[in-house]
Amino acid sequence: MPETAVGRRSPESRGVAVASVAPGTPCWADLATPGLDAARRFYPELFGWTGRVDPEPEAGGYTVFLLGGRAVAGAGPPAVPDQVPIWSTYVATDDADLVAGRVERAGGQVVVPPFEVFDRGRMAVFTDPAGAAFSVWQPFAFAGAEVFDTPGAMSWTELVTPDPEGARVFYELVFGWQPEEEPMGQVAYTGWRLGDRMVAGMMPPLGVEFPADSPAYWTVYFSVADADATAAHAAELGGTILVPPRDIPAGRIAALRDPTGALFSLISLTRTVPR
Structure with missing residues (x-):
């Protein structure tokens, strides 16, 4: 992110x-x-x-x-x-x-x-x-999530894919998303803009946890007050810490699996960008 x-x-x-x-x-x-x-x-x-x-x-x-x-x-x-x-x-x-x-x-x-x-x-x-x-x-009667970007709510969605170039073309055609390169250290990160807002992101698989031949997937980030404490609590509850908490410019993130193996991510926001 x-x-x-x-x-x-x-x-x-x-x-x-x-x-x-x-x-x-x-x-x-x-x-x-x-x-x-x-x-x-x-x-x-x-x-x-x-x-x-x-x-x-x-x-x-x-x-x-x-x-x-x-x-x-x-x-x-x-x-x-x-x-x-x-x-x-x-x-x-x-x-x-x-x-x-x-x-x-x-x-x-x-x-x-x-x-x-x-x-x-x-x-x-x-x-x-x-x-x-x-x-x-x-x-129709149900619009979806009613709250975002607060601890316990969805904050971001991100595509991890071995084919970023193909994804840029595909999602622009399907949703009208405009790809923009975003700074995130040494990572080639892409943000997708819809009108005046960034709505999702994309990055290639990284590290030994995500081999280069990994299939593409979307991951959901849930906002938390403390990524380290929440990741540790998830492990206590039977989950697995897949990628330990680490800092990025937006805050601190971690990737986890729940007790049955479903992947999800955490983000503890340390700053927001004025729009």
């Missing part, structure tokens, strides 16, 4: 409730896991969340996690029995079918065609040409 990418959501989205985010902006994250009961224990203990289970039987126990009564993320059972535990990034759209067409024309794949989720909204699941999975959300 580059220094200049922090704090670029609309002012009303930082730490207070919002109705929705603009199309083309990450608006929601949820976890698909066979260990749903374990997730309902792990994440509330880690982030101070409470859970609201969807009453629809067809939802399979899908849980909306709340922070101070406001939606921040979700968790549900895997779509298929052999699916690995994974956090998914959802990008807001006003037309999921239109995005599906763009994905196919840009060389990606439609994994799950657009469909309605009760009266909540319309969603679809895709992969980019390098295999990174992502989703879109067309809101």
Whole structure:
């Protein structure tokens, strides 16, 4: 996460409730896991969340996690029995079918065609040409996360990919994102701008934990007050510290896996950039 990418959501989205985010902006994250009961224990203990289970039987126990009564993320059972535990990034759209067409024309794949989720909204699941999975959300009754960029809430989404050049072309065609190189030490970091805001980031795999031939994936950053303390607490709760806390210009970050293996990241913000 580059220094200049922090704090670029609309002012009303930082730490207070919002109705929705603009199309083309990450608006929601949820976890698909066979260990749903374990997730309902792990994440509330880690982030101070409470859970609201969807009453629809067809939802399979899908849980909306709340922070101070406001939606921040979700968790549900895997779509298929052999699916690995994974956090998914959802990008807001006003037309999921239109995005599906763009994905196919840009060389990606439609994994799950657009469909309605009760009266909540319309969603679809895709992969980019390098295999990174992502989703879109067309809101009806449910707009997505109601709070961002405060401890316990989603703060950033980032693509880790061995094909940055291909991703720059693909996501510009699909969402209209404009790639911009961002300073972050020796790392070739790309920020994606939508209008006057940075909405997501991208970097190549780094270090022994992420070999150069690693498949592409999206990761979700949750804001915390203290990255070191939260990472240590995650380990106490049965998680794994994949990349220990380290400093970047925007703050301090760490990469973790939860007890069932789902990857997620932490960011303790030390400064925000005025917009």
